[in-house]
Every structure is written in structure tokens, then in C-alpha cells.
Amino acid sequence: MARTIKLDHIAKVEGHARLRVKIDKGKVKKVQLEVFEGARYFEGILKGRKFDEAHIITSRICGVCSQAHTIAAVKAIEDALGLKVSKQTNVLRELLLMGSIIQSHALHLYFLAAPDYFGFDNAIAMASKHPNLVKRGLRLKKLGNDICTLIGGREIHTITAVIGGFQRLPGQQEIDALRKNLEKEMKEFVETAKLFAKIKYPKFERIFDFYAMDTSFGYSDKEGFIQSTMQCVGKTCIPVVNYSQYFKEYIKPYSTAKFVTINNKSFMVGALARVNIYHDRLCAKAKSILKDSGYKIPMHNPFLNNFAQALELLHLAHRSIELLKNLKIRNEKLPEVKPRKGHGVAAIEVPRGTLFHEYELDDKGEILRANLIPPTTINLKCIEDDVKEFLPSLLKLPEEKLKLELEKLIRAYDPCISCSTHFLELVWE
Amino acid sequence: MCARTARCLGMMRQSGLKMAKKLKVGIFSLTSCSGCQVRMLDLEDNLLDIFKLVDIVHFPLLMNKDKPVKQYDVAFVEGAVTTDKQLKEIMRIRKKSKILIALGTCATYGGIPSIKDYGYTDEIEKTVYPDPVPFVHSLGVCGVYPHVKVDYFLRGCPPEKEEILRVLLEVVIGKKVPRNIDDPVCIECRAKENECLLQKGELCMGPITYGGCGALCPSNNGVCYGCRGPFDDANVHSLLKLFENSGVSEEDIRRMFIKFAGTSKKFREARNLCKIKV
Numbered sequence: 001m002a003r004t005i006k007l008d009h010i011a012k013v014e015g016h017a018r019l020r021v022k023i024d025k026g027k028v029k030k031v032q033l034e035v036f037e038g039a040r041y042f043e044g045i046l047k048g049r050k051f052d053e054a055h056i057i058t059s060r061i062c063g064v065c066s067q068a069h070t071i072a073a074v075k076a077i078e079d080a081l082g083l084k085v086s087k088q089t090n091v092l093r094e095l096l097l098m099g100s101i102i103q104s105h106a107l108h109l110y111f112l113a114a115p116d117y118f119g120f121d122n123a124i125a126m127a128s129k130h131p132n133l134v135k136r137g138l139r140l141k142k143l144g145n146d147i148c149t150l151i152g153g154r155e156i157h158t159i160t161a162v163i164g165g166f167q168r169l170p171g172q173q174e175i176d177a178l179r180k181n182l183e184k185e186m187k188e189f190v191e192t193a194k195l196f197a198k199i200k201y202p203k204f205e206r207i208f209d210f211y212a213m214d215t216s217f218g219y220s221d222k223e224g225f226i227q228s229t230m231q232c233v234g235k236t237c238i239p240v241v242n243y244s245q246y247f248k249e250y251i252k253p254y255s256t257a258k259f260v261t262i263n264n265k266s267f268m269v270g271a272l273a274r275v276n277i278y279h280d281r282l283c284a285k286a287k288s289i290l291k292d293s294g295y296k297i298p299m300h301n302p303f304l305n306n307f308a309q310a311l312e313l314l315h316l317a318h319r320s321i322e323l324l325k326n327l328k329i330r331n332e333k334l335p336e337v338k339p340r341k342g343h344g345v346a347a348i349e350v351p352r353g354t355l356f357h358e359y360e361l362d363d364k365g366e367i368l369r370a371n372l373i374p375p376t377t378i379n380l381k382c383i384e385d386d387v388k389e390f391l392p393s394l395l396k397l398p399e400e401k402l403k404l405e406l407e408k409l410i411r412a413y414d415p416c417i418s419c420s421t422h423f424l425e426l427v428w429e
Numbered sequence: 430m431c432a433r434t435a436r437c438l439g440m441m442r443q444s445g446l447k448m449a450k451k452l453k454v455g456i457f458s459l460t461s462c463s464g465c466q467v468r469m470l471d472l473e474d475n476l477l478d479i480f481k482l483v484d485i486v487h488f489p490l491l492m493n494k495d496k497p498v499k500q501y502d503v504a505f506v507e508g509a510v511t512t513d514k515q516l517k518e519i520m521r522i523r524k525k526s527k528i529l530i531a532l533g534t535c536a537t538y539g540g541i542p543s544i545k546d547y548g549y550t551d552e553i554e555k556t557v558y559p560d561p562v563p564f565v566h567s568l569g570v571c572g573v574y575p576h577v578k579v580d581y582f583l584r585g586c587p588p589e590k591e592e593i594l595r596v597l598l599e600v601v602i603g604k605k606v607p608r609n610i611d612d613p614v615c616i617e618c619r620a621k622e623n624e625c626l627l628q629k630g631e632l633c634m635g636p637i638t639y640g641g642c643g644a645l646c647p648s649n650n651g652v653c654y655g656c657r658g659p660f661d662d663a664n665v666h667s668l669l670k671l672f673e674n675s676g677v678s679e680e681d682i683r684r685m686f687i688k689f690a691g692t693s694k695k696f697r698e699a700r701n702l703c704k705i706k707v
Contacts, residue, residue, distance in 0.1 A: 045544045053684065
């Protein structure tokens with residue numbers, strides 16, 4: 001007999017989605033991750049808009065990682081216009097992105113994922129029993145936001161980052177004050193990494209490929225933000241300019257989000273991918289926590305994405321301090337920008353993985369075509385495939401428990417549904 | 430934080446945050462970037478106080494299970510109405526809520542997603558979904574206001590977190606309708622002694638846009654994009670004249686008036702005035 005269970009709205013993820021699963025005679029027949037976020041047609045909206053509006057409009061794709069879209073957009077437009085930016089601009093952009101990832105990871109780990117592992121429905125309930133945990137989450141989130149506000153003008157929907165650089169530069173005093181603040185809170189970042197190393201994650205492994213930019217910000221010894229290739233552990237590299245030849249983007253009749261595969265196979269981007277590929281570039285403290293955890297690289301358990309996020313938090317805080325230490329603000333004028341015909345692509349590492357922005361401009365600087373691939377779009381297929389493999393081990397559990405385990409798996413990916421819609425209810429069939 | 434909000438919160442802390450009856454607060458999300466929900470969490474310093482002060486019964490970004498209630502004392506709604514399902518949802522929320530607050534520009538005017546209705550909708554939809562997907566078709570994008578009565582518009586993309594806190598506290602102390610600030614961005618900008626961007630010939634929407642943001646964009650050397658929408662007495666006509674006289678192209682003006690608040694009555698009038706299409 002076919003089993004029908006409904007899990008209608010997957011909460012504690014950004015956006016609206018549900019999961020539909022069909023089980024017949026103990027076999028998983030169908031898994032559909034349905035995104036029912038209202039379609040917003042960003043690529044269509046961008047058509048006919050001016051080149052200098054792309055970063056303002058695309059920032060509104062996502063309230064959790066708005067800085068990511070801002071920076072990807074300005075970089076892609078600069079690529080189309082043949083514009084080079086200063087070293088200082090690159091450093092400030094890297095800092096802004098790191099701030100974005102710190103606030104996003106802190107929000108996800110302490111407010112969306114932690115209640116699952118500590119046995120609470122939500123962070124509000126958790127706050128009454130473990131106030132210190134929630135307080136620490138808030139402090140780390142605030143530090144990320146402080147970086148974003150100092151560089152970008154406010155916590156979300158950055159004001160200052162524009163094509164060619166920054167229209168307002170942070171003050172040297174504020175930079176030094178922020179660095180001291182980060183240094184003071186460093187042990188909270190270390191505690192976070194240790195906490196998420198100790199958590200008992202569900203046992204589950206599936207072999208899939210990991211991808212990340214080979215110059216992922218923060219992980220790079222080289223100067224950040226050089227456009228280059230996507231790397232797969234021990235496998236082929238994909239040059240960013242040709243990404244569309246490798247990616248297969250397709251629409252499924254049940255979802256307003258698109259799906260992406262390479263060679264018809266799902267693959268994962270995000271914190272786990274980055275740590276698996278660039279673990280040797282982590283800061284010393286993060287490396288030692290990873291070593292002590294006993295987990296072997298590459299980690300193939302998607303739940304460990306949460307551990308990877310905690311390692312990244314520590315690493316990025318460390319790297320932010322380094323960058324802020326060496327940052328001596330010089331007054332730079334924005335370059336003059338002349339519209340011209342062109343085609344530009346940018347791919348950067350953002351909280352949930354690799355984000356692609358591509359634009360084609362006409363000679364007046366109007367956008368003729370835009371293509372955006374957010375990391376969650378890439379991870380959706382991976383989540384579907386994971387659920388298919390994870391589910392059979394859960395079938396003996398009572399329904400409530402089973403649903404929770406599935407939700408935990410989906411949440412481990414920290415999916416950002418608004419981004420991928422162009423996300424989550426769980427419907428059992 | 431403004432002095433009044435700080436005093437208010439201080440008094441509540443002193444009283445041990447014990448209220449006679451905790452208000453049931455629902456935070457709802459329609460088509461959006463979830464930035465307004467995140468904005469509530471951005472109140473890091475006050476968040477634990479807020480959790481104690483009010484009973485949050487619905488908050489999809491943070492909570493798995495809703496707390497069942499007959500009625501919401503306050504409903505904050507983020508996002509634009511873009512589907513029939515959401516239309517039904519907003520009607521249901523209105524019916525069950527004593528006070529309904531539109532949270533952010535999407536809930537107020539439709540925001541950035543409303544741009545789609547000012548091009549050729551079919552073409553825009555086809556750009557993203559080349560083969561027709563029957564369920565992917567949206568209504569005309571608009572805020573919640575044309576569909577239901579709204580008690581307070583918490584404007585902005587993103588809304589100011591201080592304003593969220595002020596409005597929440599005002600409701601907690603028993604105000605039915607929170608205070609509305611009706612000054613343009615321009616006044617706040619001048620108070621900060623910023624250099625006037627309009628006088629430099631830039632396309633700044635400051636004179637006609639609702640203040641309350643502290644002229645944040647101009648204070649960061651950027652023009653005001655009008656994300657908070659036109660204030661009630663905005664003289665859109667004279668700003669249009671100014672733009673035209675400084676040689677700004679009609680297309681640029683059109684794009685400026687079709688961005689965050691293109692669905693507002695004032696901006697629709699503006700587009701008629703300068704004979705801009707749509």
C-alpha cells in the first residue's frame with residue numbers, strides 16, 4: 001500500500017518550500033522538492049534596466065545574503081565593461097562578503113539548526129533553557145553585521161558597494177574598533193567550532209562531487225576575487241566563463257526554482273564543499289579542531305555541513321582580523337564608468353556556495369540578458385538525491401520523528417529558497 | 430535607538446517585562462526576499478527582551494510549529510501578494526488580526542518584484558521560464574494594501590530596525606495605530622548637513638520620499654532611490670520638472686519611478702505627467 005504523509009511547510013529555512021515523497025511497499029518511489037515561493041522573474045525584470053541598477057535590484061533577491069548578490073552583480077558588470085578595480089576595493093569586498101557569511105552562518109547555526117540538535121522546536125524556546133547559547137549566536141551574528149554595516153552602510157541591502165568600488169569608505173578609527181571587538185570575541189568563535197564538532201550528527205553518507213571556486217575568498221593565499229575555475233576534488237576544473245556549457249539548468253513541473261546538474265549528476269556547493277577542498281587553507285585553530293574531531297576529509301555526510309559552517313565562522317573571523325589589521329584606508333576616487341556593449345560573468349563564494357551572475361549589455365549600457373544561478377539552485381537536486389538515499393533508513397520511525405529527521409537533513413544544507421526561486425513544505429504521498 | 434524607544438524599553442525592563450497579558454504576535458511571509466524577517470532578527474541587542482515581552486506565535490524563518498491562536502493581536506506581513514493562494518492567505522490573516530502591519534516595501538507597494546508588471550509581462554515570464562509552466566504565472570504584483578486594510582506601513586527596503594522596535598513597543602503599550610512620521614528624506618538629509626546630490630545634478634528621490642531612514646543612502650554618498658515610497662504631500666510634479674531641466678533622459682526617469690514603489694498612486698500620476706509610457 002502506498003504511504004501518504006504530508007509535511008506541508010518546511011520551516012526554519014529561508015523562503016517557502018515543501019517535500020513530496022511517495023513510498024510503496026517500503027520502497028521510495030518519488031521524492032520531489034517543491035519550491036512554491038512566488039516567482040519573481042528577476043532575470044526578466046533586469047531586462048531593459050541600466051547596468052548600474054543590477055546590483056541594487058539583485059540585492060533584493062535575498063535578505064540573508066544580499067551582499068553576495070550585490071558583489072556578484074558589480075563584478076559581472078565590471079567584467080562586461082572591462083573595468084579594473086583597486087586592491088583596496090577587493091579587500092573591502094572580501095571583508096563585506098566575510099561579514100555576510102559570518103552573520104548568515106551564525107543565524108543558521110544558532111537559530112535554525114541548533115534547536116534541532118538540542119531538542120527544541122525553535123530558538124525562542126531554546127532561549128529559555130539555554131540563554132547563553134542564544135546570546136552567543138546573537139553576538140556572532142552582530143559581529144558579522146557590524147562588518148557589513150561598517151563597509152556596506154547597513155546590515156542588509158548594501159548601499160556603498162557600487163560599480164568601480166565604494167562610494168563611501170569606512171573610517172580608520174571604526175576599522176580599528178571593529179578589529180578589537182573581533183579579537184575580544186575570538187574565543188566565542190572557537191567555542192562555536194568546538195560545539196558543532198561535538199554534536200552527534202545522524203549517520204548518513206552519500207558520495208557526490210563537491211565544487212568551489214579555487215580562489216574562494218578567505219581561503220586563498222592569492223589576492224581574492226580573481227575569476228578563475230570551479231574545482232572538483234581531484235577532478236576537472238570548470239572555467240567560469242564557460243560555466244553554462246557544463247551546467248544543465250532545467251525546470252521541473254512542480255517547482256518555481258530551477259535545478260542544476262553537471263553531467264546529469266547532482267553536486268554540492270557550500271561550506272562543506274569549501275572545507276573538503278580547502279581544509280589545508282583553514283586557520284591553524286580551525287585546522288586543529290577539524291583534526292581533533294576525528295572526521296576524515298572528504299566528509300561525505302551532508303549533516304556535517306553544519307560543522308563545516310562552524311569551522312568557516314572561526315576561519316573567517318580570523319581572516320577578517322588579519323585583513324582589518326593591514327587595512328589602511330586611502331582616499332580613492334571612483335573610476336569614471338562609460339557604458340559600452342559587453343558580456344560579463346562573475347562567480348564568487350557566498351554563504352551557501354558558488355553564486356553566478358552573467359550579464360549582456362548593449363551600447364547604451366542597458367541589460368539585454370541576465371542569467372543568475374544561486375547556490376541553492378545547485379544544491380536542490382543534491383537535497384532531493386540525499387532524501388532518496390536517507391529515507392529508507394528512517395521508515396521504521398514514528399511519523400513525527402521521521403519528518404523531523406528529513407527536515408534536519410534539508411536544513412543542514414541551509415537552503416535559501418528566495419534565492420533559488422526564481423522553497424519548504426513536506427508532502428507525503 | 431531614539432530616546433523615547435530606549436525609555437520605553439527601560440521602563441519595561443524595570444517592571445521585569447511582566448505584562449498583564451502577552452500580545453500574540455504573528456510574523457507572516459508572502460513573496461519576498463525574507464529580508465524583513467531577518468531585519469527583526471537584526472535587533473540583536475533587544476531580541477531576547479522581545480521574546481519575553483510578546484508571545485511570537487508564527488514566524489516561519491524561526492519556528493517549526495505554530496502556536497494555535499484564535500486571534501493575532503498584531504500581524505506583521507512581509508512580501509508582496511503575487512499568487513491567488515497568497516491573496517486568500519492575506520484575507521485570512523486580516524480577518525484574524527486586530528492590528529495588521531505591512532512590513533517593508535514589498536508589503537507596502539509590491540517593491541522590486543512589481544517591476545515585472547511594467548514591461549511586457551509575458552515576455553518577462555518567458556525570459557525566466559522559456560517553456561510554459563502552467564503553475565508559474567503570477568498576479569499583478571502589489572502590496573497587501575489594495576487587498577486588505579493596513580493599520581501601519583513600516584516602509585523601507587529594508588525597513589529600519591529601530592522603527593520595527595518602536596512600532597512593536599507602541600503596540601505593546603496599547604496604541605492601536607502607531608505614530609506615522611510624515612517628513613521627506615530631504616529634511617533628514619539637510620539636518621545631517623549632507624551635500625545636496627540634486628544640486629550636483631544627480632537623480633535623487635529625497636524630496637518626495639517618506640523619511641524615517643535618517644537619509645541613509647545620501648549619508649553614504651548615494652542618491653535616494655525612493656525605497657520608502659512617496660510621502661502624502663509629495664510634490665512629484667516639481668521634482669519631475671527639475672529632472673527634465675537637468676537633461677535626464679525619459680528612460681532614466683521612467684526607471685526611477687518604476688523601481689520600489691511603481692504601484693503607488695503618486696508615482697502613477699508622475700508617469701502620466703511626463704507622458705511616460707505605462
